Amino acid sequence: xxxxxxxxxxxxxxxxxxxxxxxxxxxxxxxxxxxxxxxxxxxxxxxxxxxxxxxxxxxxxxxxxxxxxxxxxxxxxxxxxxxxxxxxxxxxxxxxxxxxxxxxxxxxxxxxxxxxxxxxxxxxxxxxxxxxxxxxxxxxxxxxxxxxxxxxxxxxxxxxxxxxxxxxxxxxxxxxxxxxxxxxxxxxxxxxxxxxxxxxxxxxxxxxxxxxxxxxxxxxxxxxxxxxxxxxxxxxxxxxxxxxxxxxxxxxxxxxxxxxxxxxxxxxxxxxxxxxxxxxxxxxxxxxxxxxxxxxxxxxxxxxxxxxxxxxxxxxxxxxxxxxxxxxxxxxxxxxxxxxxxxxxxxxxxxxxxxxxxxxxxxxxxxxxxxxxxxxxxxxxxxxxxxxxxxxxxxxxxxxxxxxxxxxxxxxxxxxxxxxxxxxxxxxxxxxxxxxxxxxxxxxxxxxxxxxxxxxx
Numbered sequence: 025x026x027x028x029x030x031x032x033x034x035x036x037x038x039x040x041x042x043x044x045x046x047x048x049x050x051x052x053x054x055x056x057x058x059x060x061x062x063x064x065x066x067x068x069x070x071x072x073x074x075x076x077x078x079x080x081x082x083x084x085x086x087x088x089x090x091x092x093x094x095x096x097x098x099x100x101x102x103x104x105x106x107x108x109x110x111x112x113x114x115x116x117x118x119x120x121x122x123x124x125x126x127x128x129x130x131x132x133x134x135x136x137x138x139x140x141x142x143x144x145x146x147x148x149x150x151x152x153x154x155x156x157x158x159x160x161x162x163x164x165x166x167x168x169x170x171x172x173x174x175x176x177x178x179x180x181x182x183x184x185x186x187x188x189x190x191x192x193x194x195x196x197x198x199x200x201x202x203x204x205x206x207x208x209x210x211x212x213x214x215x216x217x218x219x220x221x222x223x224x225x226x227x228x229x230x231x232x233x234x235x236x237x238x239x240x241x242x243x244x245x246x247x248x249x250x251x252x253x254x255x256x257x258x259x260x261x262x263x264x265x266x267x268x269x270x271x272x273x274x275x276x277x278x279x280x281x282x283x284x285x286x287x288x289x290x291x292x293x294x295x296x297x298x299x300x301x302x303x304x305x306x307x308x309x310x311x312x313x314x315x316x317x318x319x320x321x322x323x324x325x326x327x328x329x330x331x332x333x334x335x336x337x338x339x340x341x342x343x344x345x346x347x348x349x350x351x352x353x354x355x356x357x358x359x360x361x362x363x364x365x366x367x368x369x370x371x372x373x374x375x376x377x378x379x380x381x382x383x384x385x386x387x388x389x390x391x392x393x394x395x396x397x398x399x400x401x402x403x404x405x406x407x408x409x410x411x412x413x414x415x416x417x418x419x420x421x422x423x424x425x426x427x428x429x430x431x432x433x434x435x436x437x438x439x440x441x442x443x444x445x446x447x448x449x450x451x452x453x454x455x456x457x458x459x460x461x462x463x464x465x466x467x468x469x470x471x472x473x474x475x476x477x478x479x480x481x
Contacts, residue, residue, distance in 0.1 A: 381410035
């Protein structure tokens with residue numbers, strides 16, 4: 025919020041530096057002495073760059089991840105190293121081989137003393153030394169390897185769907201096919217890597233991935249074209265013609281744009297400005313009320329004209345999710361997300377304006393403290409009401425959904441999966457509502473479905 029700086033005249037003269045040297049010394053002391061509460065915690069210090077990329081929520085998901093890596097080659101070790109340094113919960117390395125002299129020559133995580141020992145055990149031991157936690161997140165599995173015989177011999181697949189991803193390095197084509205088939209069946213992302221010297225290929229297989237926090241540039245939803253009753257009442261409480269110059273220069277831009285947009289709509293049969301000529305007309309209405317060149321709030325209102333002229337409605341990509349078959353029958357692998365989508369569809373259907381829940385996020389703008397806080401409270405109150413209504417719908421739908429029949433296979437190959445998990449925690453629901461206009465579902469293709477067998481011949 026942009027407000028003018030205030031000078032505290034009550035400060036005693038003896039606290040003010042009398043010379044430039046004293047002033048410089050005081051500045052240096054204030055720069056080096058900071059309260060302990062301002063210092064970043066250990067987690068922030070370790071993962072500062074990652075937190076800037078995907079924020080604390082993304083880091084939390086990463087620290088809950090479990091990745092399986094087939095093969096303990098130098099490429100696999102470098103992949104595991106990056107995962108360990110980033111704070112992942114668990115990496116399991118599958119390799120039945122023993123350490124050879126050739127392995128030590130091109131591997132940073134094998135030593136001469138490792139010769140003849142299990143490659144998976146030695147690699148996981150040395151990689152674990154990089155971990156910042158109290159335990160070693162790298163587990164060795166020298167009894168199994170991802171090949172066609174491995175998958176054919178499994179009788180219980182219950183734990184496969186819990187993996188975050190499977191990374192396969194230097195696998196034979198038939199083994200890649202078998203691994204990717206089971207990963208696809210259980211909705212586990214698979215990364216298939218082949219290397220030859222400095223040349224490498226990486227194939228990514230994702231069946232379905234739901235994203236709630238897309239880290240959009242802005243979550244602001246001001247409802248400028250369709251103000252809700254409490255917001256419109258607040259806007260109508262301003263009498264600009266009776267204000268003095270100070271009050272007039274601190275009217276929030278949201279109030280200004282809604283005020284003049286409502287006047288425009290009353291003159292044009294309730295319609296928003298359609299073309300550049302009508303937008304120019306609205307702009308002239310706003311600038312005509314501006315009293316001086318220093319009234320930045322009116323300039324801010326003018327900058328909002330384009331956004332205010334776009335009707336607030338459910339985005340097309342969200343409507344497509346409403347029509348998705350998974351919204352009718354929840355899939356076993358992502359029941360929580362699709363329950364939220366189904367609840368969102370029901371919320372829009374019940375809402376009188378047929379719009380998404382309000383995010384409650386208010387941007388910075390030129391205003392005095394009193395008006396900004398009042399307007400912020402109005403948006404937050406409306407967002408809280410929408411969130412409460414949404415949670416009630418979620419609870420109603422969760423109770424009405426019947427369990428999946430045990431005799432009904434849930435996968436293409438006929439493997440039975442557990443019923444969809446529908447337990448939701450409050451933080452997840454609140455995050456979904458705040459990001460409801462930006463949710464996405466990413467769907468990929470199965471490995472081998474897009475490449476001809478004759479490729480390269």
